[in-house]
Amino acid sequence: MELLLTAALIALSLTLLVYWRRGNSGHRRLPPGPPALPLLGNSLQIDKRAPDRSVLQLSKKYGPVFTLWFGPRPAVVLCGFKAVKEALVNQADDFGARGTVPSIRKVTNGYGIASSNGRRSHQLRSFAISALRGFRAKTLEAFVQEEAECLVEVIRKAGESPFDPSFQLTCATANIMCAIVFGNRFDYTDPKLLSLLNMMNENIKFISSPWGQLYDLLPNLLDWLPGPHNRLFENANRIKNYLRERIQVHKNMHTEGRSQDFIDSFLNKMEEEKGNPWSEFSDENLLMSTFNIFLAGTDTTSSTMQWGLLLFLKYPEVQEKIQREIDRVIGMVRTPCIADKEKMPYTNAAIHEIQRYSNVIPLNLPHTVARDTEFRGFLIPKGMIVIPVLTSVLYDPTCWETPESFNVNHFLDERGQLKQNEAFLPFSIGKRMCIGEEVAQMQLFIFLTTLLQNFTIKSRVEPSAIDISPLSSGFSTLHHPYQLYCIPRNSSPRPSRQ
Ligand code: HEM
Structure with a gap:
């Protein structure tokens, strides 16, 4: 199927060569890049399973700032900590x-925090950041602790047979995202939750x-054709319909x-902004x-934890050291809380390294x-797409001692204390960096230590x-499927919260 599509695209490309040459004449001061085919651009030079790695290869030849053509649209790629930070x-x-x-x-039609720009993005982003800060201060930690206890119970009830933990972690x-957005949680067997996930x-x-990737190259053509891309929009509409219902329930009770x-x-x-013609509320x-918060916060955090457990299986000595720190600082009687983190430098460093190594949003x-x-001497025209590649930062050989290996020492100093590294940017940096960083870090710490x-x-x-090694790293970095056993550490009653 992929071969047929590629052949059809090449034929179509050639017929559009003349058109492309004309359209391309305005990009003379763009950074250099590999020669591109008309219409297909550089897509044949990019490994579909590991586009980030293809981009790193290309940057060895074309430098840290280069142009790639995604079909007929050029994009500027930024590679390495220095170039990403500078931009x-x-x-x-x-x-x-x-x-x-x-x-x-x-x-999205350009609505919402993550798809908007200008005034809209400014208003929605500032509002969301302050709303999340409010929840963190009030109730979020208690929600995460309660959820961690539920997770432990679900795993305990499942017994000691091996299982793939991705479902429970997601x-x-x-x-947690449901608690933030709608104020409630679901049982892990609830059909509504299962269908959303x-x-x-x-x-x-x-x-x-x-x-x-093909849809994003040729949306106008594929919009007329049957195919799996239609499922994406059906699913998105169903998720939106569900959110609409929940919003209506809130409005009725508000x-x-x-x-x-x-x-x-x-x-x-x-309500507050009624009458303000510039309001984006x-x-x-x-x-x-x-929709943005729900989607952006669920898979990223779950996938990081899935990588974390896989890395604990691969490196049992890391798990043992974390357990020793848990026993020393928290004990077995109460559920971990966020204040424990600063007294647990090894655990903190291990979670940082899990985030670096797993690199869940590679591009x-x-x-x-x-x-x-x-x-850097080039002219990037207004509106051009820019891709600040996070793999190139989290694996930058000039910033990390052993970038390709999982190494907790990346985040430990000689006294065994947490060592920060400027190139630790799993949440990106700058004006569009992730707004859920602290929410995610709270979950990673409390869930992993409670487990x-x-x-x-x-x-x-x-x-x-x-x-x-990654199974694939397109939009997100996926690990190979795995199963694990959870052996209870003691048979005492469930820990209580502080
Ligand atoms: C380990 C977990 C997470 C990782 C690795 C992660 C990573 C990222 C990255 C790389 C971006 C893009 C930043 C950029 O464009 O420069 C982003 C954006 C975003 N993230 Fe996260 N994220 C995580 C968890 C969360 C959580 C828990 C939430 C919600 C509470 C969230 C909400 C968002 C939103 C709304 C955006 C769009 C921001 C904007 O466009 O202004 N993320 N995230």
Whole structure:
């Protein structure tokens, strides 16, 4: 199927050669890059299973700033910590706009925090950051602890047979997003939760697949054709419909000043801003912002934890050291809390290294330049897509001692204390960096320590046989499937919260 499509595209490409030459004449001061085919651009030079690695290879030849053609559209690729920081931090205003791809544009219509720019993005982003800060201060930690206890119970009930933990971990992180957005959690068997997770999972797999990449090359053509891309939009519509229902329930119950969750706070803000013609606090932006938070926060955090458990199986000595720290600082009687983190430098360093190594958003989200931008002697025209590649930062050989290996010492100094590294940017940096960093870090710490407080995890196979290379790294970096045993560490009653 892929071969047929490629052949059809090449034929179509040749007929559009003349058109392309004309269209290309305005890009003379773009950074250099590999020669591109008309219409197909450089897509044949990019490994569909590991586009980030192809880009790193190309940067060896073309330098840290180069141009790649995604079909008929050029994009500027930034590789390495220095180039990414220079653009996203030193020229933050120029590089701080959100680039969008056709599939995402079709789902969001430019509404919501993650797909907007200018005034809209400014208002929605600042609001969401302060709403999340409010939850962190009030109730978020208790939600995460409660969810961690539920996760332990679900695993305990499942007994000691081997299982793939990805489902349980995704339910746990989805429940934290549900608590933030709607104010409640679901049982892991609830059909509503299962259907939402199923649709999200299908969509993530699709946008990381060659079909997903093809849709973004030729949206106008594929919009007329049957194919798996239609499923992406059906799923997105079903998720949106569900969120609409929840928003309506909130509206029916809403009384001014009630702010138990993100939707409540947004409804308050809509009231407050009534009569302001510049206000972006509208129904469309409420819907798409809840959609953004729900999607952006669930899979990223769950996938990092899945990588974490896999790495503990591969390196049992890391698990043992964390358990020793848990026993010393927390004990077995209470559930871990975020204040424990600073007394547990080894655990903290191990979680940092899990995030670096797992590199869950390898190509970052696309940015765009907000105006014509001079960068390292090149001219990037307003609106051009920019890809600040996170693999090139998290694996930058000039910043990490052993970038290709999992090495907790990347984050430990000679006294065994946490050592920061500027190139630790799994959440990106600059004006569009992740707004959920602290929420994610709270979950990673409390979930992983609660699991290792209650269980020792063991692999079905020898650690030497465990493959920790990525299975694929399109939109997100996927690990090879694995199973584990959870052996209870003691049979005492469930720990209590502090
Ligand atoms: C380990 C977990 C996570 C990782 C690795 C991660 C990573 C990222 C990255 C790389 C970006 C793009 C930044 C850029 O364009 O420069 C991003 C954006 C975003 N993230 Fe996260 N994220 C995580 C968890 C979360 C959570 C828990 C939430 C919600 C509470 C969240 C909400 C968002 C939103 C709304 C955006 C879009 C921001 C904008 O466009 O202005 N993320 N994230």
